[in-house]
Amino acid sequence: MITQILKNFNSFGFQYDLLDWYYENKRDLPWRQDQDPYKVWVSEIMLQQTKVDTVIPYFQKFMEKFPTVYELAKADEQEVLKTWEGLGYYSRARNLQSAVKEVVETYDGKVPDNPKELGSLKGIGPYTKGAILSIAYDLPEPAVDGNVMRVFSRVFKIEDDIAQLKTRKKFEELVREVISKEDPSSFNQAIMDLGATICTPKSPACLFCPVGEYCQAFAEGVQEELPIKTKAKKQKTLSYMVLLVKNNKDEYLIEKRLNEGLLANLWQFPMISLKEVGLEGAAEWVQKEYGVSVRVKDKIDHLTHVFSHIKWDLSIYEAVTVNEKVKDSRLKFVSKEEIEEFPFPVSHQKMMKFL
DNA sequence: AATACGGGGCG
DNA sequence: CGCCCAGTATT
Numbered sequence: 384m385i386t387q388i389l390k391n392f393n394s395f396g397f398q399y400d401l402l403d404w405y406y407e408n409k410r411d412l413p414w415r416q417d418q419d420p421y422k423v424w425v426s427e428i429m430l431q432q433t434k435v436d437t438v439i440p441y442f443q444k445f446m447e448k449f450p451t452v453y454e455l456a457k458a459d460e461q462e463v464l465k466t467w468e469g470l471g472y473y474s475r476a477r478n479l480q481s482a483v484k485e486v487v488e489t490y491d492g493k494v495p496d497n498p499k500e501l502g503s504l505k506g507i508g509p510y511t512k513g514a515i516l517s518i519a520y521d522l523p524e525p526a527v528d529g530n531v532m533r534v535f536s537r538v539f540k541i542e543d544d545i546a547q548l549k550t551r552k553k554f555e556e557l558v559r560e561v562i563s564k565e566d567p568s569s570f571n572q573a574i575m576d577l578g579a580t581i582c583t584p585k586s587p588a589c590l591f592c593p594v595g596e597y598c599q600a601f602a603e604g605v606q607e608e609l610p611i612k613t614k615a616k617k618q619k620t621l622s623y624m625v626l627l628v629k630n631n632k633d634e635y636l637i638e639k640r641l642n643e644g645l646l647a648n649l650w651q652f653p654m655i656s657l658k659e660v661g662l663e664g665a666a667e668w669v670q671k672e673y674g675v676s677v678r679v680k681d682k683i684d685h686l687t688h689v690f691s692h693i694k695w696d697l698s699i700y701e702a703v704t705v706n707e708k709v710k711d712s713r714l715k716f717v718s719k720e721e722i723e724e725f726p727f728p729v730s731h732q733k734m735m736k737f738l
Numbered sequence: 739a740a741t742a743c744g745g746g747g748c749g
Numbered sequence: 750c751g752c753c754c755a756g757t758a759t760t
Contacts, residue, residue, distance in 0.1 A: 430755035437746065471744025508757045528755045575755055584753060690744060729745065
């Protein structure tokens, strides 16, 4: 299988030309200042499904607030989420803190340098495990992400569907064979830089590619057709009414979301599912659900928000309290200024201009 | 093997 | 509007 793919492939030449290019052209990124395993770890978690440019300011702020595993381990989860606010995939933040606590308690604050212990930490999957072991600890471990699969699917003209789990394993096998044993850290990062700047999804710059001469797809002119990836199905739409409830002290009603599932433990303005309740029953439902009597006023705005798997259709309404006895501990009345302290999803940040 | 889980940028 | 991005956990 793998041996067939590697037949006639010049691994040493490939490594040499790739690394030679990388040493001259590597991007100057905040998490590349040193090999601190904690920094590598945080950056890798943030970079999951997220562009470098998006991550940079978050990484800076995160490191100022939580410079080592010890600060993060003892931090308040809400503060961690606040630092993560807007970055998305919030379970990454919660899992990271949970794992860091384990590192402090079980490994005396030292990030494990072996696959078994590292891979057992929450939020560290096959990719992140390999990334930390190679980048921070110079071990020749594969770190196969979207970039790596794109680059190598083109280099070896591999036509397997990269959306399949087993395809990633195939690429891991492949990388184990071709990775530089002298500088696996640079090798893995070089592939990622190559994928981000030259071997891009659309219109790859093959004429500038340092390893173009090794690329089978380029040789046959089919680089644009690879990698093969089955497309995701389209999102379902969920419609909600969102209430901006103000009391007579000019405070607004906010609610903490459940500790699991979508946007877990973030805060929001009360949302009412229009599928289950309907526009007319809203006030009654709020009374029953939250124990707060409200009078719904005018509709202010309408917006949609797209997630990876669903789409929210939100109708924003102004509302006032008639009787504000809050019995539910998930609920709070807070001033416009106090709202800043709570982590909110982007969809609800968009509504704050109406407060 | 399929699905849940964010948000932004680009053509 | 669909696609892509330094993926992981759960079912």
